[in-house]
Amino acid sequence: MGDRERGQRQARAGRRDPDGRGAVTELSALRPLAGLRVVEISSFVAAPLAGMTLAQLGADVIRVDPIGGAADVNRWPLTEQGASIYWTGLNKGKRSLVADLRTAEGQDLVARVITESGPNGGILLTNAVGRAWHGYEALARRRPDLIHLEISGRADGSTAVDYTVNAATGFPLVTGPAEHQGPVNHVVPVWDVTCGLYAALAITAAVRHRDATGAGSRIAVPLDDVALATAGNLGFLTEAALCGRERPRLGNAIYGQYGQHFTSADGVAFMVVTLTGRHFRDLAQVTGAAAAVAALAEALGADFADEGVRFRYRDVLTGLFTTWFREHSAADIADALAGTSVLWDRYRSFAEVVAEPRVTDNPLFTVLDQPELGEHLAPGSPVSVNGEHSPARVAPRLGEHTADILGAELGLSEDAIAELRAAGAVGADIKERTSS
């Protein structure tokens, strides 16, 4: 990377907070939640992603952890030196407070940070279910306009995680190669991610309600309900309920449309999708199959202008198009498809992706100097406002802001903080996450 380029990247990354405290609090279109204070007692993906998303919108988000960190503190992937890429990735731009969450004293301090935080505070985001001390009732007694959002596994408060919710919802039995027996889990933790975004949205909307009425909200976002609602909205559940059909396992074909993956002469896989008649005609044309498609249509009495008919005859169509893909190089295929309306892309590995201009020359990514990881390109918010992205900001070290928060927010003196540290009620000092 040249100096000029580095300078531009740093400029895009924006200024580092001079005192390392984290929050940039100027209200702007890019930071519309500036001024809000959110406390997050969390672990793993959904709740941390919700908090990080609120931080990207300008909120001051304090992640609270027990001494030594929560159960996600050493979650893989790790660097060669053992730092959790996962933890830093999901906690960018937050402040960190560490306290002994098993003692009444530690609990009281955290409850005060949640509730004694000005008119735009009083917001708790948590996936730590069933802890009375930070349950709605206990905190709403301290602060009636509390916004309390709890992410649980299931609506009854019982435990479930993305992997188990996914198994229970139906997708793994229709994912994977058509000939495969048994479940195929997807790798993206889609329910965690979806749940985290619903949670960020619910808090933002609850703030609008509180601004207008003064009333708080008690919000629940169960992972299981997120998965069920999504499976319902997308028609998977409704189809089963109304039509009594089980959707088949289709490999990489697209249900009810024509889409498939193909492999080039030099072994590169392409995903090809046709959603409209024009897409499909272009695909037939570019693969030199237009006459053969027309002949098939006539012989079969099949109207390929109908997306369902294209789906029904997907195997013969795939067989027809396959020859062209197999006999052309990836470069030639890409050139030819680029001149059409067909929707397509080449499959890539994560290692290929990070080397592409799509990442290296994308304002979504800025160079982040994350102490435990070293400099790397990290994503900010995928939402740009007036042409700008909220850039990636450094994730805190565990407990990094404990003393700042106790001093500035609760007005504790340095001596009082030192006493709490000595008693073990709060994190003794900045603790390396990788030391356990």
Place this chain on the structure above:
Amino acid sequence: MGDRERGQRQARAGRRDPDGRGAVTELSALRPLAGLRVVEISSFVAAPLAGMTLAQLGADVIRVDPIGGAADVNRWPLTEQGASIYWTGLNKGKRSLVADLRTAEGQDLVARVITESGPNGGILLTNAVGRAWHGYEALARRRPDLIHLEISGRADGSTAVDYTVNAATGFPLVTGPAEHQGPVNHVVPVWDVTCGLYAALAITAAVRHRDATGAGSRIAVPLDDVALATAGNLGFLTEAALCGRERPRLGNAIYGQYGQHFTSADGVAFMVVTLTGRHFRDLAQVTGAAAAVAALAEALGADFADEGVRFRYRDVLTGLFTTWFREHSAADIADALAGTSVLWDRYRSFAEVVAEPRVTDNPLFTVLDQPELGEHLAPGSPVSVNGEHSPARVAPRLGEHTADILGAELGLSEDAIAELRAAGAVGADIKERTSS
């Protein structure tokens, strides 16, 4: 009091649609966006889901379609009678306006509905990219405080869809059975869903900013950037960039932890996950493998308290636990696991899911009498507020509210609307989506 301020007060105070035509606009914790007016020019998943999510929060959302419907109007799944379950599922609780979007007259009417809609209107949500007439510049000339959100395939405005973005981002090469060659697409359109939720959040946050400053926002949410940001946040890209590692294809094993699927004596598949030492000890215990695990730990010098060590030795551990699963019935396995801390669930088909109390006895689902589909259980918002869900509401028929909207919002007379209909500038009447 200025017009804008008055409008805000009205919106916050809440009002009921005087002629009872659908939108319940009383502000409440469950409907914190009551009073907002959002126009959606959309198709497929991301933008319709964003609009539906805003409607669930109380906004009045008008979906605008061209005459005959957009490209998603007949999208599968369909009922036996040919109605699109997909379309109704993603457009619940909206109003529908149909106009000829190819003519200047039709475009002008829609632009007026977007911009002449009171202080809490002026919000456009669209995935129809590159149409100058509803681009930011054209609409902001009519209404400077416009909130304009565009969902595109890629940040440069070029076309991409969930399937092609997914291929280009890395997940299909690490999804599926370990021995499989070639890409395995997942079935959930995760980037569409995620993109839609980011969009709903961005609009909600932009409204907060406009309420505070009077300024609008020009917002872009490219599918590709949503996928890249998520892959980055979750560590997939960062791991590849920092460590130069390609993550292996792991089947249903969980990266960096111990988790796997197992099959019972009677052929039922279970997903089993251990995220903590306690989970893992409980799994060893319940499967009668505690002594064998201890012996392995000693012989291998392996500390199974470390999640990474459990991952490294996942094959031998799976081999050990498999015997117990294979020799017990699903019922016995479920009973035994229920008494432990282990995270687990049984794989289910969509047909099984819809028959479970988890759907049939879940307040998330209510009976919806959707004319084209018939009565069925449909999900509302998966977010509950103060114990209540925003329930599913009927999806409109295409063009159902055209005349209402032109009359009430633009003040057009019945004669003027009849003329527009006769000229074909707006939908001639309620059109059945299934008639094309």
